[in-house]
Amino acid sequence: MARYLLDTHTFIWLVTHSLRLRREVDEIIRDPVNDVFVSIASIWEISIKVGLNKMPALPGEPEELMRVTGLIQLDISVDHAKLAGRLPLHHRDPFDRMLVAPAQVESLILITDDWKIEQYGVLILRP
Numbered sequence: 001m002a003r004y005l006l007d008t009h010t011f012i013w014l015v016t017h018s019l020r021l022r023r024e025v026d027e028i029i030r031d032p033v034n035d036v037f038v039s040i041a042s043i044w045e046i047s048i049k050v051g052l053n054k055m056p057a058l059p060g061e062p063e064e065l066m067r068v069t070g071l072i073q074l075d076i077s078v079d080h081a082k083l084a085g086r087l088p089l090h091h092r093d094p095f096d097r098m099l100v101a102p103a104q105v106e107s108l109i110l111i112t113d114d115w116k117i118e119q120y121g122v123l124i125l126r127p
Contacts, residue, residue: 009113010113029069041099077105088119100122109124
């Protein structure tokens with residue numbers, strides 16, 4: 001068993017069945033032996049971008065999409081928030097830093113295609 005955290009774009013690729021998500025990674029995410037999390041920060045980011053017409057709406061409500069794909073909701077804790085605020089600004093996007101922090105605190109492998117995140121020393125799996 002392994003524990004993973006999906007980056008926002010990886011979650012979007014998963015629920016929209018994008019061909020950008022490698023089959024091997026899709027199988028890892030869907031394997032019930034693995035714990036795969038989606039951060040509330042990602043849902044917040046998606047909601048903002050949809051509201052600003054910067055992306056289309058998801059093909060369903062996030063909580064339903066998470067349920068049917070077996071994903072686990074990851075809430076933002078005080079420890080996550082404090083660490084995210086202290087991280088160096090290798091990445092200026094606060095949503096990405098809010099994914100790095102729980103990946104560090106909870107020892108999660110972050111599934112992301114964002115090369116800037118590598119600078120934080122978290123374990124990465126390319127989607």
